Structures are given as C-alpha cells and as structure tokens.
Amino acid sequence: MSDHTLRTYDSILDLLASEENPTPLVRLRHIPGFEHATIYAKLEWYNPFGAVKDRVAASLVSDAELRGERLENLVEPTSGNTGIGLAMVANTRRYGFAATLSREIPLEKRTALRLFGTELHELDDALCPMPGQPEGAMERATELGERPGWRQLNQYKNPANPEAHYRTTGPEIWRQTGGAVTHFVASLGTCGTITGTGRYLKERNPGVKVIGVHPSDGHDIPGVRSLRALALTDFFTPQEYDGVLEVSDDEAYGLCRRLHLEESIIAGPSCGLALAGALRAVPDEPGTVAVVIFPDNAFKYLSSFRRHLPDLFPPEAPEPVVAANPFAEHLEAAFELAKQGPDVIDVHEAKRLLDAGVTVLDVRNPGEVARVQIPESVKLPLPELAQGSTEGLPVDRSEPIVAICAAGTRSLYALLLLKAQGYQDVKSVDGGMGAWVAAGHPAA
Numbered sequence: 001m002s003d004h005t006l007r008t009y010d011s012i013l014d015l016l017a018s019e020e021n022p023t024p025l026v027r028l029r030h031i032p033g034f035e036h037a038t039i040y041a042k043l044e045w046y047n048p049f050g051a052v053k054d055r056v057a058a059s060l061v062s063d064a065e066l067r068g069e070r071l072e073n074l075v076e077p078t079s080g081n082t083g084i085g086l087a088m089v090a091n092t093r094r095y096g097f098a099a100t101l102s103r104e105i106p107l108e109k110r111t112a113l114r115l116f117g118t119e120l121h122e123l124d125d126a127l128c129p130m131p132g133q134p135e136g137a138m139e140r141a142t143e144l145g146e147r148p149g150w151r152q153l154n155q156y157k158n159p160a161n162p163e164a165h166y167r168t169t170g171p172e173i174w175r176q177t178g179g180a181v182t183h184f185v186a187s188l189g190t191c192g193t194i195t196g197t198g199r200y201l202k203e204r205n206p207g208v209k210v211i212g213v214h215p216s217d218g219h220d221i222p223g224v225r226s227l228r229a230l231a232l233t234d235f236f237t238p239q240e241y242d243g244v245l246e247v248s249d250d251e252a253y254g255l256c257r258r259l260h261l262e263e264s265i266i267a268g269p270s271c272g273l274a275l276a277g278a279l280r281a282v283p284d285e286p287g288t289v290a291v292v293i294f295p296d297n298a299f300k301y302l303s304s305f306r307r308h309l310p311d312l313f314p315p316e317a318p319e320p321v322v323a324a325n326p327f328a329e330h331l332e333a334a335f336e337l338a339k340q341g342p343d344v345i346d347v348h349e350a351k352r353l354l355d356a357g358v359t360v361l362d363v364r365n366p367g368e369v370a371r372v373q374i375p376e377s378v379k380l381p382l383p384e385l386a387q388g389s390t391e392g393l394p395v396d397r398s399e400p401i402v403a404i405c406a407a408g409t410r411s412l413y414a415l416l417l418l419k420a421q422g423y424q425d426v427k428s429v430d431g432g433m434g435a436w437v438a439a440g441h442p443a444a
C-alpha cells in the first residue's frame with residue numbers, strides 16, 4: 001500500500017501528483033515585492049519524472065487503457081517533457097516508445113530520452129513544432145504511428161491532456177489555497193495546463209482570473225509556443241482565459257536567474273516566463289492569491305543557459321597552437337623535402353600527363369573549383385582527402401595521379417597524404433591553377 005504521509009510507495013507511478021499528494025506550493029517572498037498580494041509557485045518537478053507533463057503522460061496512457069485499447073508501442077511528438085513522462089510510463093508497462101523532436105531541443109533532454117530507452121527521431125524542425133510540415137515532428141509522429149502495433153496518443157488533440165489537469169492540478173490548487181486562489185497563471189505549450197486547470201478553478205469560483213503567458217516568435221524556451229504557433233493548437237481557447245501576455249526570452253531567462261538567487265528555487269526557463277507574466281497581470285491588492293505553474297527545473301537546460309546566461313560558463317578553450325605539436329616540425333621538414341623533390345612538376349609536364357590520360361586531382365574547395373577548373377579533373381577537397389576519402393581516385397594504387405590546387409601548397413600536402421596511403425606515383429603541380437591558366441592550358 002502506498003502511504004503519502006510516510007512517503008512509502010508501491011509503484012513509482014503512485015508518486016504522481018494528486019489531491020492527496022500535491023506538488024508543493026511555495027510562496028515567493030522576495031521577487032514580487034508586493035505589500036498585499038501573495039504569489040505561490042507550484043513546483044511541478046516534484047512529479048516522479050521531473051515535470052508537469054508527467055500528469056499528462058500518465059493520463060494519456062491510462063485513458064487509452066481504460067477505453068480497452070491494447071497498446072504495444074507509443075509514438076509522440078514532444079519538446080522533451082511529455083516524451084520523458086511517456087517513456088517512463090511506457091517502461092512501467094513494457095510498451096515500446098518512440099519520440100519525434102527537433103534537434104533544437106536541449107541535448108540534455110534528448111540524452112535523457114535515450115537513457116530511458118526511447119527510439120529517438122531527431123529532426124531539423126523548429127523548437128515550436130507546427131502541423132502541416134512534412135519533415136516536422138508532428139507529421140513524422142503521425143507517419144510512425146501508422147506502423148502496425150504503433151499508436152500516437154497525441155497530446156495536442158487528446159482530451160486526456162487537459163483532463164489530467166482538470167482532475168489533479170485544479171483540485172490540488174483549490175485545496176492547497178483553501179479556495180482562496182484569485183489568479184492562475186501558466187505558460188502556454190499544448191495549453192493542457194491552462195485549459196484543464198482553468199476550467200476546474202472557474203467552476204469552483206467563476207471570479208478566478210486565468211492568465212496565459214507565451215514567448216515571442218523565434219523564441220528559445222523549450223516547451224512553450226509563440227502566439228503564431230498557439231493559433232494552430234487545439235487546446236488554446238483564449239476566450240476562456242482572462243488574459244494572454246507575451247514575454248521576451250531576455251525577461252524569462254533574467255527572472256529564471258533571479259529565482260535561483262533570490263528565492264532559492266531551481267526554476268527552468270518557462271518558470272521565468274510564467275512569472276514575468278504574473279508580475280504584470282496580478283494586482284498588489286488585499287485578498288489576491290496567485291498561483292503560477294513552474295513546469296520543470298533548471299537542470300535540463302544547461303545548453304539553453306549557455307546562450308542566454310553566457311557569463312555562467314568558462315571562456316571557450318583557445319585553439320590549440322600547431323607549433324606545440326611535437327610532430328609539426330617533422331611535418332614541415334617532410335613538406336620542405338617534398339617541395340624540392342622530383343615529384344613537383346611544372347604545368348607543361350602536368351598537361352602532357354593529362355593528355356596521356358593520367359588522373360588529375362583538384363584538391364581546392366568547391367567555391368574555387370566553380371570559378372575555374374580543368375574539366376576532366378577529379379574534385380576532392382583537401383579536408384575530405386585528409387579524412388580518408390579517395391572518391392574518384394584510381395583503385396590501383398600504382399596508377400599515377402597529378403594533384404593540383406590554387407598555387408601548389410595544398411597539392412603538396414595531398415601528395416604526402418596520398419603517399420602515406422600507399423599511392424606510389426603522385427605528382428604535385430608547381431604554381432597550381434594560377435600557373436596553369438597563365439600558361440594558356442585549357443580550363444573551364
């Protein structure tokens with residue numbers, strides 16, 4: 001038997017927040033600077049998998065199970081937290097789980113998903129996934145959900161998402177404030193939190209003000225959506241809310257930092273976003289009791305902090321100095337030796353070899369090649385050659401090759417690289433394409 005008083009649990013899922021086991025409400029004592037109003041933060045990382053979306057993940061799965069669906073494998077587009085929750089609920093049931101998400105989601109979240117056994121489909125999608133984009137996370141999840149044995153529960157359309165908050169978040173807040181709550185503030189992603197909790201609170205007291213907070217277009221706060229993206233979100237029902245406010249990344253990250261310093265609360269970026277909205281919308285009046293949802297904590301967002309709070313990070317390590325490499329001197333000596341050696345040929349000899357059918361290898365980069373080139377030459381930029389590519393070169397390493405670049409330096413490095421790989425007969429063209437063109441040899 002699970003016992004919330006003793007905090008002894010039969011199953012990890014019994015730790016999910018409920019009226020009997022609510023996530024904490026903590027009063028913000030310093031940042032608001034209010035004389036009369038009270039602002040509480042509701043710390044959702046006290047859910048078992050670390051975020052507000054644990055409630056939704058459990059609700060999506062149990063709702064499908066209660067309707068008698070036989071689940072085997074689940075797939076979901078996610079900004080991380082729903083995925084993390086679903087991965088862990090799926091593990092308790094031995095279901096498979098796949099997530100589709102943008103590579104812009106912090107590496108910390110993507111790594112956590114892998115740690116939890118998720119089949120991860122990382123895409124070049126925007127941080128705010130939108131429907132109707134064939135290569136995007138949403139369409140990809142739909143596609144993957146059509147595989148036999150797979151099912152997309154779809155947090156964006158499934159009523160079990162707001163329902164989770166109507167059944168748990170709302171009643172918790174009502175009970176924790178003794179019915180005194182006057183304002184409810186949440187950041188907006190799928191809008192499950194605001195819509196489900198807001199409906200419950202307004203049913204108990206129609207005077208409760210429900211306020212949604214969103215970032216601006218092109219924002220960098222995982223989990224939330226700009227107004228443009230919200231317009232395409234089914235559970236965004238602004239007619240039910242009393243206010244919708246926009247907050248900038250700077251304001252959100254700034255408040256996120258202050259929450260650590262001034263309130264000792266380990267808040268993630270979307271907590272800063274929601275609090276910034278609350279500070280604008282909540283009046284400092286007697287009797288005002290505001291509850292702000294704090295969706296998750298800071299530790300999954302180090303890569304976001306690197307961009308927005310760069311002073312937290314040590315300066316980038318300087319580029320290693322080549323001269324410090326003990327082999328650099330030997331390389332230079334080998335290079336000088338090769339430069340004087342018989343394998344450096346002039347452009348006329350190169351032309352003769354080309355006419356005789358010898359492979360000419362151009363090691364310049366594509367931009368240089370586009371300007372002028374020997375049409376018959378094999379193009380393989382030096383960096384690719386250095387990484388071991390031999391694409392287009394003769395398979396038989398005894399066949400001759402003539403390397404050319406712009407002026408004769410890179411082709412000499414190419415000569416050394418190719419010889420090190422066992423090519424026996426390699427020449428480098430002195431003066432490169434510059435000398436070739438000046439001599440009037442054919443080029444395009």
Ligand SMILES: Cc1ncc(COP(=O)(O)O)c(C=O)c1O
Nearest residue numbers: 081189190191192193223270295
């Ligand atoms: C960190 C974070 N903040 C806010 C939200 C928004 O919550 P909702 O989807 O219920 O609107 C999410 C949702 O994924 C989230 O992950």
